[in-house]
Amino acid sequence: MREVSIIGAGVTKFGELWDKSLRELGLMAGLEAIQDAGISSNDIDALYVGNMAAGSLVQQEHVSALIADYCAMAGAHVPSTRIEGASASGGLALRQAYMAVAGGFIDVAVVGGAEKMTDVSDSESAHTLSMGADEEWESQQGATFASLHAMMAQAHMTEFGTTREMLSAVASKNHGHAALNPQAQFPFPIKPEAVSGSGLVSDPLRMLDCAPQSDGGAAVVLCASDRAKEFSKKPVSIIGSGQASDTLSLHHRASLSRMPAIGVAAERAFAHAGRKATDVSVAEIHDNFTISELIALEEIGLAERGAAGQLTLDGATALGGAIPVNTGGGLKARGHPPGATGVAQAVEIVQQLRGTAGERQVKGATLGLLENHGGTGATAVVHLLEMN
Amino acid sequence: MREVSIIGAGVTKFGELWDKSLRELGLMAGLEAIQDAGISSNDIDALYVGNMAAGSLVQQEHVSALIADYCAMAGAHVPSTRIEGASASGGLALRQAYMAVAGGFIDVAVVGGAEKMTDVSDSESAHTLSMGADEEWESQQGATFASLHAMMAQAHMTEFGTTREMLSAVASKNHGHAALNPQAQFPFPIKPEAVSGSGLVSDPLRMLDCAPQSDGGAAVVLCASDRAKEFSKKPVSIIGSGQASDTLSLHHRASLSRMPAIGVAAERAFAHAGRKATDVSVAEIHDNFTISELIALEEIGLAERGAAGQLTLDGATALGGAIPVNTGGGLKARGHPPGATGVAQAVEIVQQLRGTAGERQVKGATLGLLENHGGTGATAVVHLLEMN
Numbered sequence: 001m002r003e004v005s006i007i008g009a010g011v012t013k014f015g016e017l018w019d020k021s022l023r024e025l026g027l028m029a030g031l032e033a034i035q036d037a038g039i040s041s042n043d044i045d046a047l048y049v050g051n052m053a054a055g056s057l058v059q060q061e062h063v064s065a066l067i068a069d070y071c072a073m074a075g076a077h078v079p080s081t082r083i084e085g086a087s088a089s090g091g092l093a094l095r096q097a098y099m100a101v102a103g104g105f106i107d108v109a110v111v112g113g114a115e116k117m118t119d120v121s122d123s124e125s126a127h128t129l130s131m132g133a134d135e136e137w138e139s140q141q142g143a144t145f146a147s148l149h150a151m152m153a154q155a156h157m158t159e160f161g162t163t164r165e166m167l168s169a170v171a172s173k174n175h176g177h178a179a180l181n182p183q184a185q186f187p188f189p190i191k192p193e194a195v196s197g198s199g200l201v202s203d204p205l206r207m208l209d210c211a212p213q214s215d216g217g218a219a220v221v222l223c224a225s226d227r228a229k230e231f232s233k234k235p236v237s238i239i240g241s242g243q244a245s246d247t248l249s250l251h252h253r254a255s256l257s258r259m260p261a262i263g264v265a266a267e268r269a270f271a272h273a274g275r276k277a278t279d280v281s282v283a284e285i286h287d288n289f290t291i292s293e294l295i296a297l298e299e300i301g302l303a304e305r306g307a308a309g310q311l312t313l314d315g316a317t318a319l320g321g322a323i324p325v326n327t328g329g330g331l332k333a334r335g336h337p338p339g340a341t342g343v344a345q346a347v348e349i350v351q352q353l354r355g356t357a358g359e360r361q362v363k364g365a366t367l368g369l370l371e372n373h374g375g376t377g378a379t380a381v382v383h384l385l386e387m388n
Numbered sequence: 389m390r391e392v393s394i395i396g397a398g399v400t401k402f403g404e405l406w407d408k409s410l411r412e413l414g415l416m417a418g419l420e421a422i423q424d425a426g427i428s429s430n431d432i433d434a435l436y437v438g439n440m441a442a443g444s445l446v447q448q449e450h451v452s453a454l455i456a457d458y459c460a461m462a463g464a465h466v467p468s469t470r471i472e473g474a475s476a477s478g479g480l481a482l483r484q485a486y487m488a489v490a491g492g493f494i495d496v497a498v499v500g501g502a503e504k505m506t507d508v509s510d511s512e513s514a515h516t517l518s519m520g521a522d523e524e525w526e527s528q529q530g531a532t533f534a535s536l537h538a539m540m541a542q543a544h545m546t547e548f549g550t551t552r553e554m555l556s557a558v559a560s561k562n563h564g565h566a567a568l569n570p571q572a573q574f575p576f577p578i579k580p581e582a583v584s585g586s587g588l589v590s591d592p593l594r595m596l597d598c599a600p601q602s603d604g605g606a607a608v609v610l611c612a613s614d615r616a617k618e619f620s621k622k623p624v625s626i627i628g629s630g631q632a633s634d635t636l637s638l639h640h641r642a643s644l645s646r647m648p649a650i651g652v653a654a655e656r657a658f659a660h661a662g663r664k665a666t667d668v669s670v671a672e673i674h675d676n677f678t679i680s681e682l683i684a685l686e687e688i689g690l691a692e693r694g695a696a697g698q699l700t701l702d703g704a705t706a707l708g709g710a711i712p713v714n715t716g717g718g719l720k721a722r723g724h725p726p727g728a729t730g731v732a733q734a735v736e737i738v739q740q741l742r743g744t745a746g747e748r749q750v751k752g753a754t755l756g757l758l759e760n761h762g763g764t765g766a767t768a769v770v771h772l773l774e775m776n
Contacts (some may be wrong), residue, residue, distance in 0.1 A: 001492055021524070048635075055444045059527065061519040067765035068633045069640070077652040079631035080767070081480055082472045086450040092469055096484055103491020104389055131449040136409070139447065243467035245435075245456045254456070264465040361432040378453035379468070 001102045005228040005235035005388060008037025008221035009347040014335030015185040017215040020057050020115040022051075025217035026067040029340070030112050033219035034071075038231045041072050045106035048082040050093035050113035051339035052140070056128045058116050067112055084131030086374030087288060089113065090218065090342025091381035094370075095241050097222050098383075107224045113344070114217035115337035125213045129338070132375040134249040140349070146210060146289070148250050150202035150375050153291035157204065160307065162294065164204060164311030168195035170290040171208050171332050173318045178329025180319075180360040185214050185335030196291075209290040214335035218343035220350065228325035234323065234354045240275065240384030242268025248378045259292075259377030263299035269382040275367065276303035280323060280384075282352045282362045283369040284345035287330040296371050297325065319360060327352060327360045342372035342381065353387040389490045391621035393616040393776060396425025396609035397735040402723030405603040409505040410439075410446050413605035414455040417728070418500050421607035422459075426619045429460050433494035436470040438481035438501035439727035444516045446504050455500055474520030475676060477501065478606065478730025479760030479769035483629050485610050486771075495612045501732070502605035503725035513601045513612065517726070520763040522637040534598060534677070536638050538590035538766050541679035543644035545592065547694065548683065552592060554697030556583035558678040559596050561706045566717025568707075568748040573602050573715040573723030583678075595640040597678040602723035606731035608738065613776070622742045628663065628772030630656025636766045645767030647680075651687035654759065657770040663755065665689035668711060668772075670740045670750045671757040672733035684759050686698050688770070707748060715740060715748045730760035730769065741775040 010032025012025055020028075026049070034041065047068050055061045068080035085248040097109040117125045130139045134146060142182035156162045172192040176182035209312040228235035244264035247253055253260070270276055277300055285300075287293035293310040302323055303311045311317060317325035328334045329349035331341060349368035351357040366387055373380040398420025400413055408416075414437070422429065437455050442448045456468035471481040478501035485497040505513045518527045521536060544550045560580040566572035583596040614625035632652035635641055641648070658664055665688060673688075675681035682696040690711055691699045699705060705713035716722045716736035719729060737756035739745040754775055761768040 023524075053443050053449050055441050055516070056449075058523065059515075059519055060523040061441050061444075061516075062521075062636065062763050062766060063473060064473055065633050065636045065763060066522065069636045070767070074633055074635040074640075074766075077632035077634060077649055080473075080633045081484065081631075084449060084470045084472055085452050085468075096469065099491055100487055103487055103493065105487055105491070127447075128443070128449075131443050131447055133450075134454065135446065135448040136411075165457055243469070244455050244465035245462055245468045246465060247462040248450065248453045248457045252462075261465055291764050375450050375453060378450060378462075379456070 002104055003121055003164045003225035004098055004101045004238045005225045005363050006220050006350050007223045007235050008231035009345045009350040010031040010036055011183055011218040011344050012216050013183050014214045014216035014337060016118045020215060021208055022054055023066055023115055025072045025116060026112050026114040026213050027070045029217035029219040030071045030110060033221050037221040039221060044073060044078055044110055044267060046094040046100060046109045047073060047078055048097040048109060048111045049080060049082045050090035050343055051082055052086055052089045052115060053128045053131060056113040071373040085379040087338040087341060088372045088374035088379045089339045089379050091372030093308035094342060094346055094383060095243055095381055097345060098238050098241050101222050101224055107227055109217060110223045111222060111343055112219040113340035113342060114338040116215050117213040117337060118215050137249045139317055146205055147202040149291055150205045152256050153204050156291060159257050162309040165192060165356060166313055167209055167290040168192035170287060170293045171195045174287060174326045174330035175213055175333045177319060177327050177360055178333030181329050181334060184329040184333055185212060186333045198357045203291055211336040214337040216335055216337035216340045217346050218340040220346045222344060235388050236350050236353050237386045237387045237388050238383060240269035240273030242266060242272060243381045246378045248375060250376045259295050259299055261380040262296050262373055263375050265380040269384050273384045275384060278371045279367050281365045281367050283323060283325045284326060284348055285325050285371050286373045287326060287332050288336060291364040300371060326363045327362060345370040345372060349385050390487055391613035392489045392626045393611055393613045394608050394738050395611045395616050395620035395623050397738040398424055399606040399732050399735045400604050402604035402725060403572050404506045408603060410442055410502055411454055411458045412504040412663050412711040413603060415458045417605035417607040418459045418498060421609050425609035427580060431496050432461060432466055432498055433461045434497045435461060435466055436468045436481040436485040436487060436497060436499045437468060437507040438478035438731055439470055440472055440474055440477045440503060441516045441519060446507055462679045473767040474762030475726040475729060476762035476767045476769050477727045477762045482730060482734055482771060483631055483769055486626050486629050489610050489612055495615055497610045498607060499610060499731055500607040501728035501730060503727040504603050505601040505725060506603050525637045531722055534593055535590040537677040537679055538593045540644050541592050544679060547645050550697040552584055554579060554701055555597055555678040556580035557700045558675060558681045562675060562714045562718035563721045565707060565715050565748055566721030569717050569722060572717040572721055573600060573695045574717060574721045590761055593677055599676045599724040602725045604725035604728045606728045606735050608734045619763035623776050624738050624741050625774045625776050626771060627774045628657035628661030629768045630654060630660060635767045636763060638764045647683050647687055649765050649768040650684050650759060650761055653768040653770040654688040657772050661772045663772060667755050668753050668757045669753045670715060671713050671761050672736055672764055673713050674761045675714060675720050676724060688759060715750060733760060737773050740775060
């Protein structure tokens with residue numbers, strides 16, 4: 001297998017972007033990544049598109065062809081493939097593109113992720129998100145995405161003594177990071193007390209524990225490492241990739257306080273890279289709810305089991321801490337367009353490793369981890385990036 | 389890159405299967421393929437799922453995890469990835485799995501395709517199919533999937549003198565094949581006159597020019613060829629794989645009578661395999677409308693430009709002819725569950741190459757071609773299979 005590098009990255013503003021369509025979001029992110037990479041569209045061998053639910057949200061399947069078309073790749077008949085795994089769609093697209101380049105099929109791939117959630121009502125977009133859970137066993141029975149995560153939070157609190165304050169610290173920390181990220185949907189700080197005092201959604205989760213529904217696009221350009229220097233002075237290597245599945249329904253699992261697929265995906269990525277959790281200097285974690293960030297940190301081994309809450313309260317996962325997590329603001333504050341999220345994580349880590357993250361730069365960052373999952377953890381994908 | 393073989397194949401009955409859910413269709417096809425391969429679920433390294441529109445049709449995204457779960461792969465956290473490219477979803481899933489095995493990432497992959505179309509009204513499922521076209525430029529303007537193909541048919545008739553009788557010969561031939569396939573949705577012959585006399589849908593296309601809306605599942609098991617003999621006495625090699633894109637909208641193309649992405653995908657597959665069109669002994673072609681089969685035959689080079697209609701009238705593409713096409717009945721008569729179609733094509737060719745196709749066996753078949761496309765040809769994927 002060949003070494004693969006990321007040579008370009010681009011991301012749109014995330015938010016309620018009523019003047020931007022899905023194709024525009026894909027185009028904007030793609031063009032920025034292509035320009036950043038210094039390649040032309042003639043250099044591109046394949047496009048991979050992460051998107052969760054354009055069929056339900058904007059009545060458009062076949063998004064792969066749509067984005068290829070609008071990024072001027074139709075003339076050269078560039079193969080384009082859409083990957084869907086609920087909120088893990090972006091990370092899965094990155095992994096498929098990585099395998100295609102590493103396997104020697106192609107040299108240069110663009111990975112784009114995009115989602116347009118706000119053209120429908122809030123209840124419709126919430127319903128769409130719930131399609132990442134098991135329709136017959138969960139959604140149809142009245143379980144919402146928030147209520148499933150609330151059960152996980154309750155279990156975690158019961159088993160490990162995780163507190164309301166710990167959950168609030170996650171959201172507050174990620175908003176603090178987002179305040180330094182002009183592309184974030186909510187680029188402003190919020191106090192932990194504001195999180196704890198926000199409206200109850202599903203006990204114990206409150207409004208500010210939940211990631212928003214967002215429009216946005218993100219893209220990275222992958223290149224076989226032996227050609228990367230043709231285009232980029234600062235290629236970032238993909239040194240590990242791991243993916244794992246779990247039961248779609250939460251109730252089929254042995255524990256409500258865990259998401260084992262995340263741990264398995266991380267193990268596979270670490271084994272692939274020959275690294276371990278203590279080597280990671282900066283991480284993007286899938287905090288669709290505050291509890292998810294805590295569980296994911298524990299599954300990956302960035303925190304001991306049950307200790308992620310205290311670690312967060314202690315500031316270890318904030319900028320300046322031992323292992324800064326979600327320096328871009330996370331899903332909570334950067335925003336969460338599901339198809340784009342996993343790719344936006346890669347964009348953030350590329351900026352961190354290049355040393356171009358501005359005010360939110362983690363000093364001396366060398367190894368970055370991306371964790372992206374779908375549903376209540378039925379699909380998880382982890383990547384490890386390192387500066388060449 | 390390593391050689392890859394298909395070592396197992398399974399397909400459900402296609403049709404209006406009101407007593408079968410999406411997960412059951414995936415499970416039934418997957419189990420049959422696994423049993424046919426002689427592997428156990430412990431041998432499976434990854435699952436790839438082709439599905440077009442479960443979000444719109446059965447309110448379920450994240451189908452990858454659903455199928456992995458119900459095929460008992462969640463316990464081992466087997467990675468599962470859904471691929472979508474409208475009606476090309478199945479063929480694209482086959483290609484991604486092929487690349488993962490050929491690239492050396494995994495040894496054994498299951499490729500499953502499934503779609504459940506008949507839980508919604510006919511108008512809703514027709515609307516869902518139209519999501520494979522361009523929503524803003526086509527569907528929203530009133531263009532239906534049938535009307536877009538009708539324009540292609542009109543152009544082909546005008547440019548090449550293709551006739552009503554030639555279109556009818558395609559449907560009649562595929563029904564004749566389906567009559568020999570017990571898994572087909574419409575396993576009975578129809579006369580060309582019945583096609584010509586069926587109700588007008590969009591001039592010149594009539595009801596019997598159009599593939600039906602179907603439920604169904606199909607699966608194949610891929611294995612690195614150096615391990616294939618561990619499991620199977622009759623592995624079939626994947627010797628070529630090609631994919632190409634085109635503009636999503638029909639009106640953005642230079643010609644209405646062509647689908648160039650099919651030709652490019654075929655060229656790429658032939659180049660990969662080191663073979664040419666005249667080497668093909670049996671082909672599965674994506675006949676979502678009768679006109680599509682004619683255009684695809686010409687793009688691939690199985691017929692001269694403009695000559696596919698006469699070739700069909702002459703019987704060359706029927707069983708017993710020079711190049712039998714759609715021996716399983718094609719989309720027209722076997723049925724067309726979009727996610728399953730591309731995989732069902734592989735199942736048919738595997739049976740032909742193994743010599744187990746029963747009454748519809750093509751004698752001496754050695755090289756099979758699968759052509760699967762999405763929308764009006766904005767995504768095309770072609771594979772070449774050969775008996776080891």
